[in-house]
Amino acid sequence: MRRQNLAVVLGAVRVHSPLSRADVAGHVGLTRAAVSSLVDELIGRGALTEAPATASGRVGRPGRALAVSEQGPAGLGLEIGVTHLGACVVDLRGEPRVRRRVERANAGRPAGRVLAEVAALAAEAEAEAAALGLRVEGRVLAVPGVVPNGPGGLVERAPNLGWHGVRLADHWPDPDTVPEPENEANLGALAECWSAEPAVETLVHVSAGAGIGAALVIDGRLFRGARGFAGELGHVPIQPDGVECACGARGCLEQYAGEAAVLREAALAPHGGAAGASPAPAGDPIVLLAERAAAGHPPTLAALDRAGRALGLALASAVELIDPDGLVLGGAYAELADWLLPSVRAELAARVTVRPWAPEALRPSALGRRGPLLGAALTTVRRIMTDPTLLPAG
Structure with missing residues (x-):
């Protein structure tokens, strides 16, 4: 009961601060x-x-304003992308205080080398945070791959990195700072839920980078599936006899709405190798497509347009199956x-016919490609807000 009450008080201050102790009592009962x-x-x-103490304008003793600390506990988010x-x-207010990004072509590189570089980046970020008076209480790593349920820090597979059966602890230099891995699409969806006003309880969040990932949030909770493999929308077949996919199946959504497919259809070669395509200029291919x-x-x-129709076809099935409050386009799709x-x-309107569906229920994410990294950092913050006893007592 005390743990729950601590969370209630901390949540009230976070939402309504600044508050006096008397104000908090009025809010929480x-x-x-x-x-x-x-x-x-x-x-x-x-x-x-x-x-x-400051005067509040009310009769009685002046109140002392409470606020969520700008220093002290914090969450560290890490991300491995293909590029x-x-x-x-x-910090506990949900404010990003340290940001670092390094461009790296990670596809096909040894997992140990990539993880060593992430660990070095994490150490730099923690040192910078410490200089700001922040203390990292948890570490979460966003990866473009499948992370099974349960402990162990295992990335089952990350095909766009070329990873299979990578256990983080086997490669992380400091056993005391090994992060918890999580699928990037899941973290993007959680960041979206935690940042949305008003909060959305049930949604499908679909994002694109080198691949296509989706995440399901049902009644405010991430749905991971029986083994943690839920959300592989990119490998849902939309044309059973269609283009062969790298996963071994045919007609997967990624072959029609993934980054490489869109660049190919736009007559741009992601690596300068597609027949009839002009080499894409150096730089961010998503920015290039938008320009x-x-x-x-x-x-x-x-x-x-072709990618949108393919995506709408796949999402129509998700809408009929899950009945979400909303669909969110995240990652590169947001841009x-x-x-x-x-x-x-147009595809949703044509195919979602047995339940009410409003066009505005589909929207782009305000976080875009920042979502997974922010979600990774916020995971620790949310855990502390739910259970402040996770923090060491003073």
Whole structure:
């Protein structure tokens, strides 16, 4: 009960601060004495701060303003992308305080080498956070791959990296700082839920990078499936006898709406190797696609329309099966939403016919490609907000 009450008080201050102790008691329905004891404990654990007394304009003694601490506990998010590494430290208010990104071509590189570089980046981010008075309480790593349920820190497979059966502890230099791996699409979805106003309880979050990932949030909780493999939307077949996929199946969504497929259809070669395609200029291919679409480049517009129709076909099945409150286009899809949304919505309107469906229920993520890294950092913060006793007592 005390753990729950600590979380209630901490949550009230986070949402409504600045508050006095008396104000908190009014918000949470506990006695002032009980609230005062809980506040003292939260201050001792570094979760709250209390400013000097200030006049509130009300009769009685001036209150002392409580706020969630800008220093002390924090979460570290890490990310391995196909083309980059990232780190982010977020304080208990949910504010990013440290950000680092390094461009790296990670596909096909040895997992040990990649993880050693991520560990070095993590150490740099933690040192910078410490200089700001922040103390990392948990570490989560976003990976573009399948992470099975249960402990062990195993990445079952990450095909776009070329990883199979990689256990983080086998490669991480410091056994005390091994992060918890999680699928990047899952973390992007959680960041979206935690950042949305008002909160969305049930949604499908689909994102694209080198591959296509999806995550299901049902009643505010991430649905991982029986073994942690839920959300492989990129390998849902939309044309059973279609193009062969790298996974060994045919007609997978990735072959029609993935980054490489869109670049190919836009007459741009991701690596300069597609027949009849002009080499893509150096730089971010998603930014390039957005620039060409904005300029009215016909092959690019046609490629994005085709991708949107394929995506809408796959999402229609998800809508009928799950009945979500919303669909969110995250990752690279968010940056291409202006050109994807019309065809996705057209497919949904044509195929979702047995239940109510509003076009505005499909929207782009405000976080875009920042979602997975932010979600990784916020995972620790959310755990602390739910159970402040995870923090060491002062």
